[in-house]
Amino acid sequence: MKPSRKPPHKPDRPRVRPPRAASQNAGRPPRHAGKAEEKFHGVRACEALFARRPGDIVRVYVTARRKPTFAKLLEHCVRERKGFQIVDDGNLERLTGSLHHEGIAILAKAVARPDLAGLLHGIETGAITGPLLYLDGVQNPHNLGSILRTAAHFGVGAVIGAEGEIPPLSAAAVRVAEGAAEHVPVVALATPGPDLGRLKKAGYTIVATTSHGGEPLWTAPLADRRTLVLVLGSEGEGVSRGIAKACDRSVQIPGTGVVESLNVSVACGVVLAEVCRRG
Numbered sequence: 001m002k003p004s005r006k007p008p009h010k011p012d013r014p015r016v017r018p019p020r021a022a023s024q025n026a027g028r029p030p031r032h033a034g035k036a037e038e039k040f041h042g043v044r045a046c047e048a049l050f051a052r053r054p055g056d057i058v059r060v061y062v063t064a065r066r067k068p069t070f071a072k073l074l075e076h077c078v079r080e081r082k083g084f085q086i087v088d089d090g091n092l093e094r095l096t097g098s099l100h101h102e103g104i105a106i107l108a109k110a111v112a113r114p115d116l117a118g119l120l121h122g123i124e125t126g127a128i129t130g131p132l133l134y135l136d137g138v139q140n141p142h143n144l145g146s147i148l149r150t151a152a153h154f155g156v157g158a159v160i161g162a163e164g165e166i167p168p169l170s171a172a173a174v175r176v177a178e179g180a181a182e183h184v185p186v187v188a189l190a191t192p193g194p195d196l197g198r199l200k201k202a203g204y205t206i207v208a209t210t211s212h213g214g215e216p217l218w219t220a221p222l223a224d225r226r227t228l229v230l231v232l233g234s235e236g237e238g239v240s241r242g243i244a245k246a247c248d249r250s251v252q253i254p255g256t257g258v259v260e261s262l263n264v265s266v267a268c269g270v271v272l273a274e275v276c277r278r279g
Helices: 043-052 073-081 090-094 116-125 143-152 171-177 192-201 241-246 265-278
Strands: 037-041 059-064 083-086 102-107 132-136 158-162 186-187 205-209 228-233 249-252
Touching: 037 043, 037 090, 037 171, 043 073, 043 171, 059 073, 059 090, 059 132, 073 083, 090 102, 116 158, 116 186, 116 192, 116 228, 132 192, 143 158, 143 171, 143 265, 186 192, 192 205, 192 241, 205 241, 228 265
Parallel strands: 059 083, 132 158, 132 228, 158 186, 205 228, 205 249
Antiparallel strands: 037 102, 059 102
């Protein structure tokens, strides 16, 4: 009989452990997020995620001080056999890569991003209502998060932009959105010019915002908010020439002229407030 041989040690291969009420190994490196997963953090963002799509949750990381706030989430983890860990602020900072984790992080499936077909289907079925926002060259994830928060407040149906250009719904963008990312879909258009043309055929009016001309926002005729696409350009370049050609008109926010333009998320709030004021 041959002597038994001890298998070689494989330090990079994690052991499979049964779910526990709280892991005693909070200091170990966290599991890596897959391509279809994201680590979301922030109280409002995580509350909205749990409320809207609890089935997408993979694992939860929470500090002891946040346990009472997320008691129902932890009960869900135990019931559904989802792993969770009680970690300290330092571990959570390393895990999220952010100082602004607010004591909670959730590894979950990434937020779904519909395409044009999904957008049109949502409009036809009434699942997507209200004005649409088109972001042209807006690439800062924090601006995207702020715009989503404002969009949710004013009842925007969707935020749209060019595929490969509009920022991904990163953890930073979702945290800044304060839960709005779970309510306002972000749609990537493969062919922006023709796709905006399809929205026109569906009855939408496309209005660009600009700081270099255009009609004053307060007096400019605007379409019904339910069939309006508002185009917001980047702070440096504004609305690109190609997208401007697809617009029916342009408007500007009157001001002193002391500064060239507003931050794009601030301009978004001003324009949407005026659109909603008109009913």
